[in-house]
Amino acid sequence: MNNASQIIDNTRKQGRAVLTEIEAKRVFKGIGINTIETRLASSLKEATAICDDMGFPVVLKIASPDITHKSDAGGVKVGLKNKTEVRKAYGEIMASARQKYPAARIEGVSVQSMARPGIEIIIGMFKDAQFGPVIMFGLGGIFVEVLKDVSFRLIPIVQRDAEEMIKEIKGYSLLQGYRGQEPANIPSLVDILLKVSDFVERTPEIKEIDLNPVFAYKDSALVVDARIVMEG
Amino acid sequence: MNNAARVTQDSWRYLFSPASVAVIGASNTAGSWGNNAMKGLLNTGERRVYPVNPNSAEVLGRKAYHSVLDIPDPVDLVVIVVAEKLVPDVLRECVSKGVKAAVIITAGFGETGEPGRKLEAELAEIARQGGIRFIGPNSMGHADTRTQLSTFGQSGEMPRGSVAVLAQSGNMCLKIVRNLAESGVAFSKYISTGNEADLRMEDYLEYLGKDDDTKIIAAYIEGLRDGRRFFRLAKEITVRKPIVVVKTGGTQESARAVMSHTGALAGADTVYTAAFKQSGVIRVEDDDELCDVVYALLNSPLPRSNRVGILSIGGGPGAMTAEACEKEGLAIGTLEPATITKLDKYLPSRWPRRNPVDMSGPSAAEFSVIADLLTALIEDKNLDFIFLLAPIVMDRALLASRMGLNPEAIKAYREKEEKNMMLIREKVEKYEKPVVTMWQMRGLSNTPDTAPLLRKGKVLVCANARRAARVLRYLVWYRQYLDATTRK
Numbered sequence: 001m002n003n004a005s006q007i008i009d010n011t012r013k014q015g016r017a018v019l020t021e022i023e024a025k026r027v028f029k030g031i032g033i034n035t036i037e038t039r040l041a042s043s044l045k046e047a048t049a050i051c052d053d054m055g056f057p058v059v060l061k062i063a064s065p066d067i068t069h070k071s072d073a074g075g076v077k078v079g080l081k082n083k084t085e086v087r088k089a090y091g092e093i094m095a096s097a098r099q100k101y102p103a104a105r106i107e108g109v110s111v112q113s114m115a116r117p118g119i120e121i122i123i124g125m126f127k128d129a130q131f132g133p134v135i136m137f138g139l140g141g142i143f144v145e146v147l148k149d150v151s152f153r154l155i156p157i158v159q160r161d162a163e164e165m166i167k168e169i170k171g172y173s174l175l176q177g178y179r180g181q182e183p184a185n186i187p188s189l190v191d192i193l194l195k196v197s198d199f200v201e202r203t204p205e206i207k208e209i210d211l212n213p214v215f216a217y218k219d220s221a222l223v224v225d226a227r228i229v230m231e232g
Numbered sequence: 233m234n235n236a237a238r239v240t241q242d243s244w245r246y247l248f249s250p251a252s253v254a255v256i257g258a259s260n261t262a263g264s265w266g267n268n269a270m271k272g273l274l275n276t277g278e279r280r281v282y283p284v285n286p287n288s289a290e291v292l293g294r295k296a297y298h299s300v301l302d303i304p305d306p307v308d309l310v311v312i313v314v315a316e317k318l319v320p321d322v323l324r325e326c327v328s329k330g331v332k333a334a335v336i337i338t339a340g341f342g343e344t345g346e347p348g349r350k351l352e353a354e355l356a357e358i359a360r361q362g363g364i365r366f367i368g369p370n371s372m373g374h375a376d377t378r379t380q381l382s383t384f385g386q387s388g389e390m391p392r393g394s395v396a397v398l399a400q401s402g403n404m405c406l407k408i409v410r411n412l413a414e415s416g417v418a419f420s421k422y423i424s425t426g427n428e429a430d431l432r433m434e435d436y437l438e439y440l441g442k443d444d445d446t447k448i449i450a451a452y453i454e455g456l457r458d459g460r461r462f463f464r465l466a467k468e469i470t471v472r473k474p475i476v477v478v479k480t481g482g483t484q485e486s487a488r489a490v491m492s493h494t495g496a497l498a499g500a501d502t503v504y505t506a507a508f509k510q511s512g513v514i515r516v517e518d519d520d521e522l523c524d525v526v527y528a529l530l531n532s533p534l535p536r537s538n539r540v541g542i543l544s545i546g547g548g549p550g551a552m553t554a555e556a557c558e559k560e561g562l563a564i565g566t567l568e569p570a571t572i573t574k575l576d577k578y579l580p581s582r583w584p585r586r587n588p589v590d591m592s593g594p595s596a597a598e599f600s601v602i603a604d605l606l607t608a609l610i611e612d613k614n615l616d617f618i619f620l621l622a623p624i625v626m627d628r629a630l631l632a633s634r635m636g637l638n639p640e641a642i643k644a645y646r647e648k649e650e651k652n653m654m655l656i657r658e659k660v661e662k663y664e665k666p667v668v669t670m671w672q673m674r675g676l677s678n679t680p681d682t683a684p685l686l687r688k689g690k691v692l693v694c695a696n697a698r699r700a701a702r703v704l705r706y707l708v709w710y711r712q713y714l715d716a717t718t719r720k
Contacts (some may be wrong), residue, residue, distance in 0.1 A: 128503045130459030152506040154463060160716055161510060 004030035008230070017207075017230050019209030020065055022110050024226040028211070031199050033192055035223040042108035044090045050082050050111045051077065054076075057081045057114040060089050066104035073100045073194050079114060115224045119175060119184045123192055125155065125200055125209040133200050137165040137193060139174065140213040147171075155197045162193040171192045175216065184216035192221060207231045237683045239435050243365040246332035248421065249379040250308035251279055254300050254331075256322050257313035257338075258291040265313040265337050267292075268385025269373070273311075275387045277380035278475030280305060282665055300329050309333045309381050309663060311373075316340035319353050319369065327362030334359070335383050336368035342427045342679040343370055346447065356429045371426030372402025378445055384424075393418025394447035395526055396440045398433060404452040404478075404519060411523045412450075417530060420445035434461045441469040449475045450526050452519065456504075461556050463507045470512030471717055474710060477515050477524050479504055514706050520695075524703045528692050534711035539565035541615035542588035543605055545622040549697075550588030553619050553670070556697035560705045564588070565615040574608040587615075591622060596634045599623055603652035606667065610659040617704055620669040620691065624656075625649050626683045646685075653689030660690045664709065668692040668700045 004027040011019050019027065029035040036055065040048035040063055051058050062075030071074050074096030077089035090109060091222050097106060120140030128134050131154055138150030151168040153161045166172065166189055177183030190216065200206055208229040215222045253273055259266030266285070270292050273281045282305075283291035286298045297303050300310060301320070310331050314322055316338050318638065325454035326334060341352035352369060363660055367374055377392045384406070395417055399405035402424035409422050420443065433456060440446045449469070456462050459574050466475055471607055479501075508515040516522050540557050542564070544550030554564055567575075567587050575589060578601040583592045602624045611620050631637045631645055660667055669691055694700035 076452055128459070128500075130456055130500075131463060131503050131507050132460045134506065150502075152502050153510055154460075154503075154507055157510075164509075 003027075004199070006205070008205070008228075011230065012205075014065075014215070016065055017232050018065070019060065019228040019230070020063060020069055020107075021070075021226065022063060024228045025223070027228060028223055028226055031195055031196050033211075033223055034220060038110050038112040040108055040112050042170050044087060047090055047109055047111055048086055051080075051083065051086055054111065054113045058086065058116075059112050059114055060086065060093060060109045061112075062093050062230070063107040063110045064097065064101070064104045067101050068095060081211065086091050094224065100195065115215050115222055116217070117183070118217045118222070120215050121184070121211075121214040121221070122150070123189075123196060123209075123211040123214055125196060125206070127207055130160075133198070133206075135193060135197055137162075137189070138169060139171045143183055156201045158195045159190060162190040162197075166190065166195065182191065182218045185219050185221060188219075188221035189214075189216060194225070205231050235310050239365055239431065239439065244439055245668075246308045247335075247365065247367070247374070248376040248381060250333070250381070252282065252305055252307050253279060253309045253311065253381075254282040254284050254297075254303060254307045255291075255311045255313070256300060256326075258282040258285050258296060259313075260288060260291055265385075269311045269313060269337065269383055270385075271387060272382045272385035274374075275589060276382075276389055279381070282307065288687065300325050300331065304328070307331050309335070311335045311337060312368075313337045316348070316369075317575055320351065320358060322373050323355055323364070324362075326364060327358065331364055331530055334364055334366035334368075335371055335374060335381070335425070336366055337371055337373065338368075338430075339370040341369045341500060342429065343709070352427060352429045359430055365668040366430045367423065368426035369429060370402075372405060372424040374421070375419070376425040389559045391418040392420070392445070392464045394420055394445065395450060395519045395530065396420045396443070396446040396448070397422035397450045397452075398436050398440070399423070399452035400428070400454045401452060402426070402432065407453065408450060408519050410691070411519070412526060415523070415527050415693075416683070419526060419699060420447075428457070432457055432664050434465060436477075437462065437465050437469070441465060441473065448474055448526055448529050449473060450522055451475065451477045452522075453477055453479045459504070459507060463511050466508075466511035466513050471714065474529050475513045476522055476529070476706075477508060477513050478517070478519055479508070479515060480524050512710065512717065514710050516706060517702075519701060521699070521706075524694060524699055525686060525706050528666065528668075528707060529701050531687065532666040532690055533661060534707050534709075534714070535616040535666055536664060536711065538705070538708045539563045539611040539614060539616045540587075540701075540704070541565050541567070541604070541612060541618045543591070543609055543618060543620050543622055545591050546593055547590050549621040549670075550590050553590050553621060553697040553700075556701045557619070557704075559698075560701040562701055562704060562708070565612070568612050568614055571608055572611045573611040575605060578604055599649075600627065603656065606656060607659055610656075610663055610665050615665065616708070619669070619700060620667055624652070624669065624689075624691070627679045628681045649685055650688065653691070656689040656691065666690075666692060666704065668694055669696050670696055 007023050007027050025035045025038050039050050041050050058080050059078045061070050067073050075093050075140040080086050080089050122138045124136040124143050133155040134152050135151050135155050136152050138144045143149045149169050149171050151165040175184040210227040211223050213224050255269050257266040258270045261267055283296040284300050284304050285296045288296045290296050310326050315632055319338050341348045375382040397408050401665040434715050440449050475686040540562050542550050542553050572585050584590055602622045631642045
């Protein structure tokens with residue numbers, strides 16, 4: 001927790017409202033949520049060294065406090081299988097980011113290992129004008145985009161609320177292992193919801209959170225991408 | 233929270249049991265607001281009532297005053313019905329007079345646009361500085377049956393009861409009150425809250441939560457100003473008193489600038505839904521459902537779980553009801569073998585021996601076994617409530633025509649029905665299992681002649697199977713909420 005609040009303090013001192021991906025992931029890791037390992041590489045050399053350490057395949061993303069929509073900036077490359085691909089991707093990401101956001105401060109790239117595919121989940125939080133902080137759970141990917149298959153509760157939630165939120169979505173049967181697919185580990189998802197609720201309750205300056213996607217597996221769940229927005 | 237201060241007990245007392253009331257804009261014109269309010273206030277209750285009207289010497293035979301300031305006695309409550317432009321000055325006079333509370337019936341404020349909103353803010357400011365708490369503007373009135381006070385302009389004595397109604401629409405308030413009254417429900421208080429420039433839904437809720445006269449709160453809500461406060465209050469109240477809500481305005485999106493996916497996904501209404509669910513508030517679809525649920529809460533126990541037993545005079549009604557139940561997520565219970573043995577004694581050998589229990593077309597002469605069948609189903613451990621599609625009581629006209637009974641025989645038949653009903657009531661209460669009958673048996677179940685009998689038996693009446701299934705779904709949900717909340 002100390003770690004998490006230090007990161008948040010640091011962001012505020014720099015006058016930023018949005019945490020970088022790496023900062024956000026460190027915050028969630030710091031509050032005990034299983035989060036994919038993601039490290040900052042400030043040069044190509046560092047990037048390839050991290051890859052050696054992590055193993056392939058990897059994902060590279062532009063790391064800049066000024067670029068929040070990384071894909072739009074051509075700043076995301078996935079499934080890189082070797083050093084050659086990493087070198088090429090690094091060059092393309094830098095070129096594209098500089099072209100589209102010439103004024104952006106660029107710290108380098110984030111390097112993360114490719115997560116084993118699981119059931120895509122979205123967990124989030126925002127502040128409602130009437131009700132204050134609200135937590136959301138839903139199926140990710142097209143389910144959230146097209147069907148808006150999500151459920152909400154006011155923060156703070158208790159275990160029963162978290163369990164109900166999960167059971168409430170229309171696609172709940174997908175989490176139970178539809179057609180021989182691996183089921184999702186519900187207690188792990190409940191745990192994430194409770195930890196996010198608890199964290200937001202203790203940190204009122206947080207305005208919005210996206211954990212998108214979270215991959216749910218048979219025995220665990222893993223946060224693959226994270227975003228935190230602070231009150232301005 | 234810009235709602236100046238919490239409302240004191242004194243303020244509530246001046247609103248609901250004032251010693252003196254002035255109607256500002258009192259009128260001799262029959263049907264006008266100023267005439268209605270006067271008539272209603274003069275009709276019942278012991279209090280001094282003063283008409284204020286600068287253009288008449290008297291209203292309804294009472295000396296009228298030029299201004300509230302001319303009234304020789306102290307005034308606790310004023311009812312304001314003058315044109316909207318005049319309301320701020322009238323309110324200032326009330327402050328000078330030392331008036332404690334007001335109901336502003338006059339419309340044409342915040343609901344009409346920006347100039348109206350400014351005028352409304354002015355009222356709130358005058359009242360705040362002058363220490364007046366008020367209902368409205370754009371309210372249709374408020375009523376308290378304990379003190380027999382009504383500013384709605386109703387006439388006649390109001391029976392005392394335990395249901396309170398709060399509505400952000402005056403018309404919805406009266407519609408709900410009238411519909412419930414028709415099924416024999418009486419009220420503690422009901423309030424048309426209007427635009428809520430001063431007193432708000434949250435204030436009334438807090439008050440009614442503590443009000444000993446009120447056991448059930450029904451509300452029609454269009455929007456809340458402090459949802460978090462409503463949520464906290466509701467959470468605390470619903471473990472003691474049910475709150476049933478109709479919420480409209482589901483399509484309005486609250487303006488919020490969001491950077492996250494999550495914020496963009498949340499419509500305003502989805503958050504209301506979550507808040508209600510999480511605080512044990514029974515949210516229904518419309519005012520008909522609201523009345524059904526309030527009636528059921530008042531007249532029936534809460535079922536332990538969702539398994540229905542269906543007792544039907546024939547196959548069709550039973551099948552339709554079973555389908556309606558399944559659509560609403562209720563389960564068709566499996567009969568215990570012991571129940572089947574019991575039912576065998578009363579039913580022809582061709583009955584299908586399963587739920588729904590199909591009486592397989594009894595003659596009118598065989599209707600007398602219905603009470604025994606129903607009792608057997610109530611006692612079945614696999615069932616949590618019973619839907620009854622058979623004439624457990626019969627209308628006088630039918631008894632005469634179908635069964636050829638003379639008045640004396642009808643009386644004897646009634647006495648037997650009444651005995652049955654007392655027995656059923658006992659079972660309903662002992663096993664905590666609601667019994668609901670439906671109007672599919674038109675003329676057989678819910679006429680002025682039979683309704684009191686059904687009430688005696690704690691038998692609920694619904695218009696059709698779908699509505700009955702929805703009511704039970706709400707009751708089951710509420711029971712499960714209470715069980716989960718109080719278990720902790």
